[in-house]
Amino acid sequence: MNALGRHILAEIYGCKAEILNDRKRIEEIMVKAALEAGAEVREVAFHKFSPQGVSGVVVISESHLAIHTWPELGYAAVDVFTCGERVNPWDACNLITSMFNAKHMTATEVKRGIFEEEVKVSNL
Amino acid sequence: MNALGRHILAEIYGCKAEILNDRKRIEEIMVKAALEAGAEVREVAFHKFSPQGVSGVVVISESHLAIHTWPELGYAAVDVFTCGERVNPWDACNLITSMFNAKHMTATEVKRGIFEEEVKVSNL
Numbered sequence: 001m002n003a004l005g006r007h008i009l010a011e012i013y014g015c016k017a018e019i020l021n022d023r024k025r026i027e028e029i030m031v032k033a034a035l036e037a038g039a040e041v042r043e044v045a046f047h048k049f050s051p052q053g054v055s056g057v058v059v060i061s062e063s064h065l066a067i068h069t070w071p072e073l074g075y076a077a078v079d080v081f082t083c084g085e086r087v088n089p090w091d092a093c094n095l096i097t098s099m100f101n102a103k104h105m106t107a108t109e110v111k112r113g114i115f116e117e118e119v120k121v122s123n124l
Numbered sequence: 125m126n127a128l129g130r131h132i133l134a135e136i137y138g139c140k141a142e143i144l145n146d147r148k149r150i151e152e153i154m155v156k157a158a159l160e161a162g163a164e165v166r167e168v169a170f171h172k173f174s175p176q177g178v179s180g181v182v183v184i185s186e187s188h189l190a191i192h193t194w195p196e197l198g199y200a201a202v203d204v205f206t207c208g209e210r211v212n213p214w215d216a217c218n219l220i221t222s223m224f225n226a227k228h229m230t231a232t233e234v235k236r237g238i239f240e241e242e243v244k245v246s247n248l
Binding site: 004005007009011042043044045046047049055056057059061063064066068070073075077079081083108110112113114115 | 128129131133135166167168169170171173179180181183185187188190192194197199201203205207232234236237238239
């Protein structure tokens with residue numbers, strides 16, 4: 001059984017509210033996490049909500065990182081989805097947790113793109 | 125136990141390869157799925173890989189939709205993450221599956237941002 005990708009769904013609690021409401025800083029942290037894990041950044045899209053909260057995504061050659069924050073709850077929902085063997089999604093996830101000064105993180109890894117049999121590659 | 129969001133991880137198999145390799149069309153399908161589910165689109169970022177494959181994300185007020193495609197396998201990994209009661213993520217997921225002419229879709233819904241106790245809202 002082969003999986004194309006590894007997708008970490010991380011629940012990050014007890015983060016500093018002022019970090020979670022700072023669009024620029026979150027974008028920097030997410031891009032830094034992608035790069036330090038060895039990913040190649042392709043597209044970046046972040047949005048600040050009023051009165052609070054930030055959502056954003058970093059599209060990488062290996063898939064994507066995503067974040068949604070609730071500063072008033074000290075909570076961030078973070079996804080790190082990577083394909084291939086070169087990048088370990090846990091490296092990015094742990095770096096983000098650390099940079100948010102989080103008190104508590106729980107995460108699940110889900111395999112994506114599971115093929116039980118060998119697949120026939122079509123010509124496009 | 126309260127969850128802030130619902131996150132669907134969909135594995136979509138048996139899709140038409142020519143759709144999965146068409147950045148513009150995938151972007152249109154993802155945005156359409158978001159809008160038809162009642163979401164508010166905030167940011168859009170899509171990328172076409174060489175020789176094949178598309179990755180992209182639609183940031184919505186309610187969280188995000190993401191996609192990664194492997195045209196040569198007829199496979200797409202799709203995420204639909206929504207917060208609040210107003211948007212049903214399954215509406216978007218089913219629409220995407222239908223518009224990809226997929227033969228087979230399996231999906232899991234994961235609750236995000238679970239708070240067992242009532243939370244104290246901090247002032248920013």
